[in-house]
Amino acid sequence: MQAITYSEYGTPDTLTLSELPDPKVGPGEVLIRVRSASVNPVDWKLMAGYLDGLMQVDFPVIPGWDVAGVVEAVGLDTPEYAVGGEVISYARKDWVQQGTFAELVSAPVRTVARKPKSLDWHQAAGLPLTGLTAYQLLNRLGTKAGDTVLIHAAAGGVGILGVQIARALGARVIGTASEGNHEFLRELGVEPVVYGDGLAERVRELAPEGVDVVADFVGGVLDVTQSVLKEGGRHGSIADGAVEGAGGIAAWVRPDAADLQALADLADAGKLTVPVAEVFDLADAAAAYRLSQTGHVRGKIAIRVSD
Structure with a gap:
């Protein structure tokens, strides 16, 4: 071969x-x-x-x-x-x-x-890889209907699937991205915000009481995560092990046939592309x-x- x-x-x-x-x-x-x-x-x-x-x-x-x-x-x-x-x-x-x-x-x-x-x-x-990465972290964080979820790097490879999965779980999704990706994210049902200086304030404008869940798919944003998370909120990262010292989950994707089939089923239900x-x-x-x-x-x- x-x-x-x-x-x-x-x-x-x-x-x-x-x-x-x-x-x-x-x-x-x-x-x-x-x-x-x-x-x-x-x-x-x-x-x-x-x-x-x-x-x-x-x-x-x-x-x-x-x-x-x-x-x-x-x-x-x-x-x-x-x-x-x-x-x-x-x-x-x-x-x-x-x-x-x-x-x-x-x-x-x-x-x-x-x-x-x-x-x-x-x-x-x-x-498979990007979908499982997002799916497993969001599920480990207990993402559910009614949650407000902040996704860092929402227009990245994992983020694009993460925002769709969170929406399929019934969550409201706020996503960080460059302005050039905002319209694309809106089409996925995401409320986009520009990353960079002042990010925490921009998130608070959309969610004055804070967010329930933060999924970090880029790293280096722990300070923002902590400043916008509700008391008792859940957060995790695939790119920053420091979250474990701040009460979060540091995740590494695992092969899992049942999880992968769940993603395939979401795609066939029209909820994931x-x-x-x-x-x-x-x-x-x-x-x-x-x-x-x-x-x-x-x-x-x-x-x-x-x-």
Whole structure:
């Protein structure tokens, strides 16, 4: 099979289109023929070595954790899926090596859900990691109908899905973003505010009594969070471990088939969509990484693997 690989830490220039043996499919796994994968910032951060102290990395690495595709084969004792089924997965294993930027990837069923019928392949591939990140934090914070929720970086990759999930839970959502993204957020039912100096005051203008929940998807905003949170409010971050010392939750996304299926069901109920900013062919993965590294992309970056 063809796959993108890197054999040492480095820049996008280290990515190579390689020919590799097809992966084995173990018990409790499915083999997925990849239609689309998506790029997340963690992919190039891993490649740069930034997470070397956190995760076991075995070279050569096939990058990527997000995938949408068709079940090619099933392993022993895997009654959940059959050949030909359309699936999505946050296919993160316990070590970094066998990723999704390939024609085939094996994935444990604990990471797999059925593809939403309402999303195309590229949209579906963009759902797992970012969707699960937002969904799991908002649920750990007990987000419910009637809550007022502040989402930091509401127009970012995780934020776009976070605001939709919070709205689907019945919450009122205030979201921080640059002015250029305000109309887009309004279309999602969000009350946008500009980040930067005076942010706390702008949030208080919209929620004079404070907010019930704060979900931080950018980091470095703990002071604002604390100044706008109601007494007894809940807050958490995916980017700032300091929240734990301030009564908050520091979250790291987990593969979870039930959570991923819940997100797929929200999409099919018309409550969740995944904007796609740009699609690259597999051979152009390095260009996709460079675009992600700019940090100025609204929507997901997809990797087209097969039609």
